[in-house]
Amino acid sequence: MGAKKPLTPEVTIIGCGSPTPLPDRFGSSYVVQVGDEKLLFDCGPATTWKLARAGIKTTEIDDVFFTHHHFDHDADFPTFILTRWDQMIPRDKTLNVYGPKLTEEFTNGILDEDTGLFAHDWKARIHHPASQITFQDRDGELPRKKPDVDPHNMGPGLIKDGSNWEVTADPADHVQPYLDSLAYRIDTPDGSVVLTGDTAPCDTVTDLARGADVLMMMCWETHDRMDGNPHAPMPRHRF
Numbered sequence: 001m002g003a004k005k006p007l008t009p010e011v012t013i014i015g016c017g018s019p020t021p022l023p024d025r026f027g028s029s030y031v032v033q034v035g036d037e038k039l040l041f042d043c044g045p046a047t048t049w050k051l052a053r054a055g056i057k058t059t060e061i062d063d064v065f066f067t068h069h070h071f072d073h074d075a076d077f078p079t080f081i082l083t084r085w086d087q088m089i090p091r092d093k094t095l096n097v098y099g100p101k102l103t104e105e106f107t108n109g110i111l112d113e114d115t116g117l118f119a120h121d122w123k124a125r126i127h128h129p130a131s132q133i134t135f136q137d138r139d140g141e142l143p144r145k146k147p148d149v150d151p152h153n154m155g156p157g158l159i160k161d162g163s164n165w166e167v168t169a170d171p172a173d174h175v176q177p178y179l180d181s182l183a184y185r186i187d188t189p190d191g192s193v194v195l196t197g198d199t200a201p202c203d204t205v206t207d208l209a210r211g212a213d214v215l216m217m218m219c220w221e222t223h224d225r226m227d228g229n230p231h232a233p234m235p236r237h238r239f
Helices: 047-053 077-087 103-111 119-127 129-137 203-209
Strands: 010-015 029-034 037-041 061-065 095-099 149-153 157-161 166-171 182-188 191-195 214-216
Touching (some): 029 047, 029 182, 029 191, 061 077, 095 157, 103 149, 119 129, 191 203
Parallel strands (some): 037 061, 061 095, 095 149
Antiparallel strands (some): 029 037, 166 182, 182 191
């Protein structure tokens, strides 16, 4: 028998940037792979295209986690949902979505049959004869159903147990009370990673990251450039 495949979490940076569009970075998104499973954290602008550029198929991802709902962290989610659904042959597979408050409202606002802003897309692809023929030509099985997406508003604590991983979360200090933010910890038998999204130094993130192998944080500027800036953290937070 061959050696057991290690379950060290592998992080692929899909996007690392701010809301400012630059030629080489724009918005935030990360893929954490554990064994053969891929988890998507945030879905900022152009994430779906950047996944393809990284050689990662949308159909390989069944779990999405949002740190918060600024557009540079979630704007490409309609494209991701519909691309994954369109490429999922012969039938769709549930996409599980987790995040702070507004995750359910945001997802339903994309897909809801009566009010979803992209419901017209999946309705046309399901019902028009030409779309049905194209779907069958790609080995799809009729009747085709709407995208199967299961969103969850979550708070601190255990978010999800996988076969070889566990995702937990704690609040990240960002723009409360206007938006809630979560930092995530991914633990596996062979390692751990913490992804914060945007945050200032805070005890909750420090506690979440304690003992982890890797901590990945949004870095807006260095301390020497922040001195005297209104965004600078209070001295008690520096470490």
